[in-house]
Amino acid sequence: RKEVEQDPGPFNVPEGATVAFNCTYSNSASQSFFWYRQDCRKEPKLLMSVYSSGNEDGRFTAQLNRASQYISLLIRDSKLSDSATYLCVVKETTGGFKTIFGAGTRLFVKA
Amino acid sequence: SAVISQKPSRDICQRGTSLTIQCQVDSQVTMMFWYRQQPGQSLTLIATANQGSEATYESGFVIDKFPISRPNLTFSTLTVSNMSPEDSSIYLCSAQDRVSDTQYFGPGTRLTVL
Numbered sequence: 001r002k003e004v005e006q007d008p009g010p011f012n013v014p015e016g017a018t019v020a021f022n023c024t025y026s027n028s029a030s031q032s033f034f035w036y037r038q039d040c041r042k043e044p045k046l047l048m049s050v051y052s053s054g055n056e057d058g059r060f061t062a063q064l065n066r067a068s069q070y071i072s073l074l075i076r077d078s079k080l081s082d083s084a085t086y087l088c089v090v091k092e093t094t095g096g097f098k099t100i101f102g103a104g105t106r107l108f109v110k111a
Numbered sequence: 112s113a114v115i116s117q118k119p120s121r122d123i124c125q126r127g128t129s130l131t132i133q134c135q136v137d138s139q140v141t142m143m144f145w146y147r148q149q150p151g152q153s154l155t156l157i158a159t160a161n162q163g164s165e166a167t168y169e170s171g172f173v174i175d176k177f178p179i180s181r182p183n184l185t186f187s188t189l190t191v192s193n194m195s196p197e198d199s200s201i202y203l204c205s206a207q208d209r210v211s212d213t214q215y216f217g218p219g220t221r222l223t224v225l
Contacts, residue, residue: 032212034213042219043203043216043217043218043219044154044216045215046213046214046215087153087154089214097142099144099156099214101153101154103152103153104153
């Protein structure tokens with residue numbers, strides 16, 4: 001089982017749609033969780049951190065379920081500019097510092 | 112936040128040669144990393160660059176092939192040695208911000224080996 005698993009997609013959605021991405025992680029002792037965004041031929045950039053209580057940033061909502069070892073990202077009212085690859089990232093601190101990147105979920109938003 | 116620059120941004124090299132990639136961060140950071148990313152693939156961690164000591168390499172990566180330096184808190188280099196076409200990839204420098212604990216990435220170096 002991969003340490004961080006994501007549905008690779010691609011997700012093809014129309015503008016204005018709501019889309020949700022899921023991510024599961026294998027190490028129950030994982031400490032910190034993030035969603036990064038990577039545009040084509042660009043470096044990954046932090047989109048948002050994920051907290052146990054859930055957090056929202058404009059059209060983006062991230063949630064964490066520690067019991068199920070599951071992270072989600074919800075994008076409401078999709079824009080063309082949301083088209084990118086979304087990376088689920090998990091940080092572990094047991095046995096030393098380690099950051100694990102998921103393979104990413106590709107999103108295409110179409111007019 | 113940390114702003115990271117890399118150079119060169121891209122290069123085309125002959126097999127058997129070596130290329131050194133430089134990474135500069137605009138602020139002091141706790142940790143620096145080097146990743147590789149093949150087209151359409153996720154990030155693969157090559158090593159953690161340690162200030163003033165040998166880098167910590169991940170499984171499958173060795174110092175002879177990917178020597179790394181980090182002489183101070185804001186600068187690191189990665190050398191890709193004795194290159195082959197299989198080394199063609201994007202190489203990304205990353206750093207963890209001292210204050211926010213957030214990991215940032217440089218723009219990457221696109222390497223093509225002929």
